[in-house]
Amino acid sequence: MERILVTYHLSAPAGAPQSALAARAESIAVEQSIEMPLSAVREQRVLDDYVGRVESVTPLAPGLHCVKIALSAGTLCDDPGQLMNMLFGNTSLQPDVELVDVELGPAVMAAFPGPRFGIAGLRQLTGASGRTLTCSALKPQGSSPARLAAIARSLALAGIDIIKDDHGIADQAYAPFAERVKAVQAAVAGANRETGGRTLYAPSLSGGPSRLAAQAAVLRDEGAGLALIAPMIVGLPAFAELVATLGVPVLAHPALGGAARIAPPLLIGRLFRLFGADAVIYPNHGGRFSYTPQTCRDIAAAARGAWGHVRPALPVPAGGMSLERVPEMLDFYGKDTALLIGGGLLAAKDALQDRARDFVTAVARAI
């Protein structure tokens, strides 16, 4: 029976005896597998094949321990939800445990195709080869489709590679999804015709399965070239199912994903990618959010590192970035990245197109 190896970080009072740590690790292994006392199990094959096994408990720092548990791959299905359930379902309710990493065996890996386009596909679609990509956002919340389309036109004329809806823009009365996507995509397509560019627009898709399907149909009808989806908002199983049939690359947004006690490089970098994200947006260090440089480096590495058949996904650091930081970000992340500047461009108001062009130039200059 194939096993998957899950790494947790366990907090315990400094000086806790090894026996207490071993017992706590054992309780996690049972919780994440058969979820009942071993003494109540009646079949030997359940004990052999399905009970989680503690592989190691090693100290990391005073009060912090690394626990590795081998879970049975037999308890999984080809469903991201069930994978999350077995990795962390009930243990997520325990404040002393963080889910840090997982090694999946071939049978589990085969169930998840990963990104359909990946970095290479995004480069091909945007025509951005051999350089970092540029990305910006349509804001603010409350704007009409016409206003968002005007912003999109300016950004596309400036040569931004990817223009995404702000992740809070959904299907509100002031900018209904179908009307907005039609207006913005027309503006982007128009600008592309004028410049010969290949700017892609990523509408934000949201809602339950029916609404998501209807929005996907609009996206296709209007010819939008990308989609923005927040996997933790729509749910990982719905995300994976949508991605499988969407026909365009998907940018994953981390909304609601940071609250989970799951290490960001695992959740945003590896799992979003495994479940089909072609690009992963995340808060860069030094902006409005508090991720450290090391966390950001680890997210980027997790998103684009070699991983079996799973195509590399494009890291998209964001969250309060500015034009001034472009050289430093280029240096930090290298070329297989998209830099996302939203508000920092929009703050130029009437000079939006000029500032967006400065952004494009600053990135191009670094080739």
Added chain:
Amino acid sequence: MERILVTYHLSAPAGAPQSALAARAESIAVEQSIEMPLSAVREQRVLDDYVGRVESVTPLAPGLHCVKIALSAGTLCDDPGQLMNMLFGNTSLQPDVELVDVELGPAVMAAFPGPRFGIAGLRQLTGASGRTLTCSALKPQGSSPARLAAIARSLALAGIDIIKDDHGIADQAYAPFAERVKAVQAAVAGANRETGGRTLYAPSLSGGPSRLAAQAAVLRDEGAGLALIAPMIVGLPAFAELVATLGVPVLAHPALGGAARIAPPLLIGRLFRLFGADAVIYPNHGGRFSYTPQTCRDIAAAARGAWGHVRPALPVPAGGMSLERVPEMLDFYGKDTALLIGGGLLAAKDALQDRARDFVTAVARAI
């Protein structure tokens, strides 16, 4: 423009100046609304109608502050995902903030029907009137449909009101969903015919929208009377959409819900209920989990308290409960509750039916 009032708890260094707290509260209000610098906003109506407003910042304890922010109801849609997105999407990425509570206005409330059955509906379907309900679980992971059906038969013969799949049981090779639900429901229906009882079986539904729809069809075809769903695993929008058409009451399971920095009474008690859960399972204090008695009391109050048109949902405390604790739990929760004992009954092995009957008797005796 209707506003919703959101309560966050904000951690800050003890002695942080009021100006720093006010600025941090302001940044949350912007992050959860228009997500860009106010100075970059070009339309006055966006500033007036859509930017979040800090209503108050009050000290709770050294280093902990209560921040109340009024968000525009206009940024919402009739979608649980978008509600979560605006309540906590990006701010979930900030470790210093906990989402604690929300007051929704009439326009938002009207978008969410809440439980279709609620406590009264569950009492009617099970025939359990004027007393606490009893609930147990089918385990362990790895068991065949026949074995799970045998356990279900014993529990149903003993008169348990609700029998649910263990939440980790999905659509695995050793117990495929359709085969399992058929076998277990037949066993429960057979026992009901013998006893004249009305035990309900809740299969665990999981997966993406297609698999969920297929499983819902099986549930209906086989005549199972309930469903178990983990909203944070399938995603809140998919949960709400499924609940709307399922035709049977839904037990919400908290898997993956505890990791979020969202207060459990809000997430499990109020939001799961608002999105359609007829009963909410949660870890009781003093078992395998670490919720305090006060948290458990607050979850129960949130689940069953009066709340506009939203029917009360049944609190189902669980997680390592035992027969010995029944009197104390009855005393703590009162009658509008279901007590869930899983492993504690199964540990009786061959005497499962007797121990389950002791559970039923202990609860009945308390009338």
